[in-house]
Amino acid sequence: MSLDVSKLPRVSIAHLPTPLEFAPRLTQYLGGPQIWIKRDDCTGLAFGGNKARKLEFFLGDALEKGSDAILTMGPVQSNHVRMTAAAARKFGLECHAVLVGDSNAPRMGNFLLDQLLGLEYNLIPGSLDDLPPGLVEQEIENYMTRLAESGRKSYLVPPGGAGPLGELSYSLAAQEIEAQSRKLRINVDYIVVPVGSQGTLSGLILGKKLLGLNANLIGISVCVEGTAESAGLPSIEDMVKEAGKLLKAQVEVSGDDYELLFDYVGDGYGIPTDECISAIKLLAQKEGILVDPTYTGKSLAGLIDLARRGKFNKKDVVVYLHTGGGPGLFSNPAIFD
Ligand SMILES: Cc1ncc(COP(=O)(O)O)c(C=O)c1O
Structure with missing residues (x-):
């Protein structure tokens, strides 16, 4: 079976398929399992990352609806905001965001790129973890009203690109991983992925269910447990179900379909752990591949810890989904001191 998305509006943004590469020196260093890296950091679009796949469907939808301005939301160092702004520009649209962060946030990393892309934004001072409930939703609504009053037809890309269209892109x-593994004659035992707004993992679960894949999915959360619920996100089960409906498929998800681990978050979203910093340096020095301090470094630290604890057999094939985030490396160099 192959997934048919031909009826849905979609634009071409990402450089697909992204490479699936063996990581021989990391594999040897750990003494197994066999680690392969799915290079979704190489999707293109203003330094790349997982949001490029999602934005193909959101921008397709926005253009079909005749929108002339894109609005989204995220923290000041959001990869999602940076890539959404770039996608809007690629199709000649205005880009706007509600940002949350320090009102004196330094113009570095993603926040610098946002400004080069001409992102217009409203900054809410504070941190995503401790804003009063409903404030962000209210700010988004106010922003959309202002855009409408100034004659724009705006389109809201949900925070993190978490919405059925985004999940669909990860199915x-x-x-794609299944087709590549067949060609490479490898049998994927596990796929390990960072989890923020849960859309990437949900999309992979949908793909696994619909295509009957054997790979075990392990999501490594970069947010403390309960963040998704307090941010008003649907459960992973519901996200998969809703995305399945776009393919006219009825999908039931159970706890056996994936694992979601909260053991590698440390003190909270965006606060790097010592293990994350070590994992960033390890991958850089073993494979010449860079991961970031917020998402991919923490999930890689999780994968390394799981390997050391004997979660995998030495011969298992583990695909690590590198979802990008590179600009985050330039947001606070002091963490590497
Ligand atoms: C680099 C990177 N990796 C992973 C994620 C998490 O993906 P999701 O929000 O789909 O769980 C994000 C989300 O912003 C991201 O920017």
Whole structure:
């Protein structure tokens, strides 16, 4: 079976398929399992990352609806905001965001790129973890009203690109991994992925269910347990179900379909752990591949810890989904002192 998305509006943004590369020196260093890296950091679009796949469907939808301005939301160092701004520009649209962060946030990393892309934004001072409930939703609504009053037809890309269209794009990524592994004659035992707004993992679960894949999915959360619920996100089960409906598929998800680990978050979202810093340096020095301090470094630290604890057999094939985030390396160099 292959997934048919031909009826849905979609634009071409990401450089697909992204490479699936063996990581021989990391594998040897750990003494197994066999680690492969799915290079979704190489999707293109203003330094790349997982949001490029999602934005193909959101921008397709926005253009079909005749929108002329894109609005989204995220923290000041959001990869999602940076890539959404770039996608809007690629199709000649205005880009706007509600940002949350320090009102004196330094113009570095993603926040610098946002400004080069001409992002217009409203900054809410504070941190995503401790804003009064409903404030962000209210700010988004106010922003959309202002855009409408100034004659724009705006389109809201949900925070993190978490919405059925975004999840759908990662069911296609699961299909891509399956096709590549067949060609490479490897049998994927595990796929390990960072989890923020849960859309990437949900999309992979959808792909696994619909395509009947054997790979075990392990999501490594970069947010403390309960963040998704307090941010008003649907459960992973519901996210998969809703995305399945776009393919006219009825999908039931159970706890056996994936694992979600909260053991590698440390003190909270965006606060790097010592293990994350070590994992960033390890991958850089073993494979010449860079991961970031917020998402991919923490999930890689989780994968390394799981390997050391004997979660995998030495011969298992583990695909690590590198979802990008590179600009975050330039947001606070002092963490590497
Ligand atoms: C680099 C990177 N990796 C992973 C994620 C998490 O993906 P999701 O929000 O789909 O769980 C994000 C989300 O912003 C990201 O920017």
